[in-house]
Amino acid sequence: MATINLSKYPLNKKNNVEKKKIDETSIFDFLNKDISIFGSQLNDKKKERFYSELNILFTAGVDIKTTLELIEEEQVKKVEKELYRKIRESVINGVSLSEAIKLTGKFSTYEYYSIMIGEESGRLTTVLDELAVFFSKKIKQKRLVLNALSYPTIVLLVAFGAIFFMLKFIVPMFADVFLRFGGDLPYITKLIIKISKAFSLYAWYFIFCVLGISIFFFLQKQKDWFRRLSADFIMKTPIFGNIIQKIYLARFCHSMNLLISAKTPLLQAIQLVKKMVGFYPIEYSLGIVESNVLKGEPLSLSLSRYPVYNKRLIALIKVAEEVNQLDLVFGKLAKQYTDEVEHQTSLIGSLIEPIMIIFLGLLVTIILVAMYLPLFQLSTSFG
Known part of the structure; x- marks a missing residue:
């Protein structure tokens, strides 16, 4: 495998020849974009592509200056082209690749230290490949969860839309008809009419309350108390809590595998993983674990x-410490958790679809029966 000298770079000036801007992206590229809302960093899909291309070109023996030029030239958006231009110019001016990406402010501390360790240990291509795999798995996990929840969410929205329309417009029309005919209405019909009246009176208050709570949650989402409470709630949620826990445990194990296999000291690895996991229970625990390990x-x-941390993980880590194989065990655990998440999300997705359809059908059926039952009684009395 070709090696790359990162300590010295040729001081060549910037090549002013750039490709013509392309304003439109293909549908395929759009569908493969990772979701990033109000994010200051590059999204996971772009990072995965960046590290993958760096690894391929470095392994092929291409020097770092040419590699960064190729990556810069293929960018479509002006902002991204400017980002990679800054990285290339920093490297040409004698800054290491890890320092160059840190200066942009678009990459995490975890990525900076991983690349720095790869440079110092002479395993840069291995680290780049691991980073590409890490972001690829992270994207896959997000998509699995989104795919499992997207259909039920759409069905729920359609269900609430249909119920809203029926309670707001259809039920009041039937109520007026029943009042004209008089007589005692069935209990289920009275109940639906009461719900319809209450819905008409308080629907807007309910919408404003939901909107206010959503805004409050959005403003508080980065605070420790909110992250602790939301994480506790998620962990206690049946089925989904277990899946979310495994997603973050897989991320924790994969990160530890990457850093320890790159010969990162254990304490430094714990510090880095704590900064990038993004799940409060793991972040909080690693802060205390770090001092205990010290x-x-x-x-x-x-x-x-x-x-x-479940008992199986603890038992395997204990064995790995005794035989000095932490990197291997963390790698195996990350794969196991990822496979379990994939299986469980696909299973839940296949089960939720028919359940939601049945739920929607029952709701609509109850409302229709409640509205037509008095009409059947009237027709029977007239007959």
């Missing part, structure tokens, strides 16, 4: 105090 306590013993 005092000489085994990693498995420190992790065992927190329920977010």
Whole structure:
């Protein structure tokens, strides 16, 4: 495999020849975009592509200057082209690749330290490949969850839309008809009419309350108390809590595997993983685990105090510490958790679809029966 000298770079001036801007992207590229809302960093899809291309070109023996030029030239958007131009110019001016991406402010501390360790250990291509795999798996996990929840969400929205229309417009029309004929209405019909009246009176208050709560949650989402409470709620949610826990455990294990296999000291690996996992229970626990490991306590013993880490993970880490194979065990655990998440999300998706259809059908059926039952009684009395 070709090696790349990152300590010295040729001081060539910028090539002013750039490709013509392309304003339209293909539908395929659009569908493969990763979701990024109000994010200051590159989204995961672009990072995965960036690290994958760096790895391929470096492995092929292409020098770093040419590699960055090729990546810069293929960019469509002006902002992204400017980002890669800054990285290329920093590297040409003698800055290491890790420092160059750090200066842009678009990459995480985890990525910076991973690349820096790869440079220092001479395993840069391996680290780049692991980063590409990491972001690829992260994207896949997001899409699995989105695919499992998208159909039920659409069905729920359609159900509530249909119920809203019926309670707001259809039920009041039937209520007027029943009043004209007089007589005692069935209990289920009275109940639906009461719900319709209450809905008409308080619907807007309900909408404003939901909107207000959503805004409050959005403003508080980065605060520790909110992250702790929301994480506790998610963990206690049946079925979905277990899936979310495994997603973050897979991310934790894969990150530890990447850093430890790159010969990162354990304490530094814990510090880096704590900054990038993005799940409060793991972040909080790693902050305390770090100090315990510094005092000489085994990693498995420190992790065992927190329920977010299951017994199987703790047992395997304990064995890995005894045989000095932490990187191997973390890699196997990451794969196992990823496979379990894929299986469970696909299973839930296939089960939720018919359940939601049945739920929607029952709701509409109850309302229709409640409205037509008095009409059947009237027709029977006239007959």
